[in-house]
Amino acid sequence: MTCMDGQARHFDEFADVLLRCHHLYRPSIDSIALRNAVESRRQIEIFDYSSSADAFTRAFGIRNSLKCLQAIVNLGSRIRSYRKVCDLGCGSGSFSLAFAYLADNPDLELHGLDASQRQLSLGEELISAARLPGKFEFERRNLPAEIGYLPDLTISSYWFCENEHVILDPILFDLLVGREMLIVDYEKIIDRIMACLPRGFRILARHSADVEVPATLTEFVAQERASVHSVHISRTADW
Secondary structure, three states: OOHHHHHHHHHHHHHHHHHOOHHHHOOOHHHHHHHHHHHHHOOOOOOOHHHHHHHHHHHHHHHHHHHHHHHHHOOHHHHHHOOEEEEEOOOOOHHHHHHHHHHOOOOOEEEEEEOOHHHHHHHHHHHHHHOOOOEEEEEEOOOOOOOOOOOOEEEEEOOHHHOHHHOOOHHHHHHHOOOEEEEEEOHHHHHHHHHOOOOOEEEEEEEEEEEEOOHHHHHHHOOOEEEEEEEEEEEOOOO
16 A cells, blocks of 8 residues: 555545534534635634634534644654643644544543633534544643643644744743644744744654545535645754
């Protein structure tokens, strides 16, 4: 099996996992209106999740999970070496779902942090419906804030675009990063993170790709391809 065949298999199998959660992803009138409004503006958005959590998850949850899966695939076999993982600004759990699926590790301890209780509740529902191995905990936390322990890996999708001040503040940035961090975000945000990376951190890899949406999910995603940009960083040996 070639690398491309292996990636295609991951996406097809992950599509089956996401379809277990179809009742939480099925498009609604509100989610379609939200998606159309966002796509018409073509700009970085900051959402009010207290009022739009359900619509946001239905509009963008599956798309974001597929993007995150592509970023995780780039980690290769090392994904199974991360036992303690923190999903920063986890929302309804797009990154958590993708990570738990690909890690396939019953010893995984995944801790999701977010300020929106409704988003966290959706994340708990999705993880339960997906039936993936591991231990999962979702906690309400106003971010940025100290995590309280050093994860093997911090993961984050589309959180820095809503909290750009953290990129420019080495102290805040340091509070949030585990031994390593994998970030999925807009291309301009990834550029800025790389340009402003504080001392004590280094770039392990940066990736950009187009994700082909599995045919079984196009009803939910309303597009056939999606672009994803990611950066993988770590602390330096002398941190």
